[in-house]
Amino acid sequence: MENTNDVPSxxxxxxxxxxxxIVLVAxxxxxxxxxxxxxxxxxxxxxxVTGRTTRERVSxxxxxSETIEETGELVTAAGGVGIAVPTxxxxxxxxxxxFGRIEEEQGRLDVLVNDLWGGERLTAESIFGxxxxxxxxxxxxxxxxxxxxxxxxxxxxxxxxxxRSAAPLLVEVTDGTALTNRRYRExxxxxxxxxxxxxxxxxxxxxxxxxxxxxxxxxxxxLRSEQMLTHFGVAEENWRDVxxxxxxxxxxxxxxxLARGVAALAADPRRAERWxxxxxxxxxxxxxxxxTDVDGSRPDAWAYFEAMGERGDSVSAEDYR
Numbered sequence: 010m011e012n013t014n015d016v017p018s019x020x021x022x023x024x025x026x027x028x029x030x031i032v033l034v035a036x037x038x039x040x041x042x043x044x045x046x047x048x049x050x051x052x053x054x055x056x057x058v059t060g061r062t063t064r065e066r067v068s069x070x071x072x073x074s075e076t077i078e079e080t081g082e083l084v085t086a087a088g089g090v091g092i093a094v095p096t097x098x099x100x101x102x103x104x105x106x107x108f109g110r111i112e113e114e115q116g117r118l119d120v121l122v123n124d125l126w127g128g129e130r131l132t133a134e135s136i137f138g139x140x141x142x143x144x145x146x147x148x149x150x151x152x153x154x155x156x157x158x159x160x161x162x163x164x165x166x167x168x169x170x171x172x173r174s175a176a177p178l179l180v181e182v183t184d185g186t187a188l189t190n191r192r193y194r195e196x197x198x199x200x201x202x203x204x205x206x207x208x209x210x211x212x213x214x215x216x217x218x219x220x221x222x223x224x225x226x227x228x229x230x231x232l233r234s235e236q237m238l239t240h241f242g243v244a245e246e247n248w249r250d251v252x253x254x255x256x257x258x259x260x261x262x263x264x265x266x267l268a269r270g271v272a273a274l275a276a277d278p279r280r281a282e283r284w285x286x287x288x289x290x291x292x293x294x295x296x297x298x299x300x301t302d303v304d305g306s307r308p309d310a311w312a313y314f315e316a317m318g319e320r321g322d323s324v325s326a327e328d329y330r
Contacts, residue, residue, distance in 0.1 A: 028053030030119040030275070031174075033111065035098055035163050038062050039075040040234040041182060042124035044264035046080055048272040049120070050089025057111055058084065059096035061127070066095075070127050075235055098125050098159040104166050112170055119174040120275055121167050123206065124182040125159040128152045129236060132199060141197035149198035156183075156202030160209060168213070177222030178275060179213055181206035185228050186288040189311045207288045214286030223285035227271055230291055230310025233261040257317075259326035260310045262291060266302040270294025306330040 031054070034046040038060030046058045060077035061068035077093045084091025094110065096103050111118055128151070135148035160181065171177040183206035185194065190207065194200035207226045214224035233248055241251045241258070251258040270291050274280050277298070292309035294300070301307055313329035 030054040031057075031111065031115045031117055032120040032122065033057045033059070033107075033118060033167065034122040034124060035059050035096070036124035036126060036159075036182075037080045037122075038068075038070075038077050039072070039080075040124075040236065041229050041232060041264045041267050042122070043075070043080045043083070044268035045122055045124060045180075045182075045271055046091070047083050047087045047089075048265065048268035049122075049275065050084035050091055051087040052272050052276060053089060054120070055090040055092065055115070056081075056084045057092045057094055057107070059094050059098065059107065061095065061097050063095045068127060070130065070236075072236065072239075074239075098163050099154055101162055101166070104162055108167050108170050117173040118167065118170045119176070120178045120180065121163070121171050122180045122182065122271070123160050123163055123209075124180075125163065126156060126182075128155045128202065131155075136196045136199050139196060144196060144198060152198045152202050157205040160206055164209065164213060168216075172217070172220040172222065175221065176281070177217055177220055178280065179210065179217060179222070179224040180271060180275075181210045181224065181226040183207060183226055183228050183288075186226075186290050186311065188288075189228075189290075189315070210288065211286045218281070218285060221281065223281035225274070225280075225284040225286075226288040227267060227274075227294070228288070228290050228311075229262060229264070229267040230308055230313075231257065231261045232267075233263050237261075257314075257326070260308050260313045260329060262308045262310065263303045266295065266300075266308070267291035269300040270298060273298035273300055 032049050034042055034056060036042040037046040037058035046056045050056045058077055058080045062076050064076050064078055067073045077095055081091035081093030094107055096107050098104055131148050131152050135145050184203045187207050190204055194203055210224040210226035217224050243250050290311055295307045308330045313326055316324045
């Protein structure tokens with residue numbers, strides 16, 4: 010699989026429409042990854058979804074309420090073909106086996122979404138509010154494994170298959186754009202983990218350009234994930250109740266918001282010209298492609314927080330929806 014000498018030229022490969030594409034969403038158990046898988050499935054793709062939490066085993070994240078098998082079923086219910094493959098992306102042999110399976114079953118991969126993470130527990134317990142030398146070294150290094158090493162392993166082992174596509178697309182998912190992450194992200198390990206995918210898209214986009222492809226890094230804003238809703242003790246139906254205790258939650262967005270933007274990007278025949286090597290946000294994708302969040306709004310959390318930093322509490326979230 011890693012030998013690319015027999016990869017056919019782009020001229021001999023047809024450009025594939027959104028329906029019929031072969032997609033891998035790595036890190037699709039919940040949150041943005043799950044939503045991305047479902048939306049790409051809704052466009053008619055065959056979507057392989059990976060994660061560590063299954064109906065038999067719970068990962069270190071500690072949430073049994075979402076499983077990778079359920080994500081696969083949601084993809085199929087949306088109109089695609091969902092294929093769940095439990096995978097630990099820090100285990101190179103598991104990742105090799107994953108791409109070997111995709112190659113055997115499909116012969117190619119058109120879109121690779123790298124949404125691996127799972128470090129929320131560490132941010133809450135060991136990272137935020139602490140200097141780098143106060144952070145337990147084991148926790149800091151684990152964050153780099155989850156947010157950087159897993160991405161590198163997946164890209165290294167997946168790109169030889171991805172470049173067989175007529176127009177390969179790599180989507181790196183992180184927290185923040187190159188612009189918003191120009192400031193220090195509160196802790197050295199978190200800063201490194203969330204800036205690395207931006208640099209990966211920048212560098213790998215250079216390599217994919219030779220194959221007519223693109224790499225782009227995307228970020229949600231204030232994500233209203235399952236885990237965040239649980240943290241505040243609410244559900245999607247009554248999420249606005251949180252605003253009384255956490256006013257900034259008024260800018261929160263659903264995971265579908267980013268997913269709709271990425272699905273539109275994936276369907277864009279000019280995506281390489283527009284996005285290769287760049288980082289972008291759910292809000293920018295919404296503006297470019299005309300998509301909205303599930304409530305019809307277009308929240309721009311990063312612009313909102315930037316304004317908050319400049320003008321303080323006088324900023325209204327409603328002005329940024």
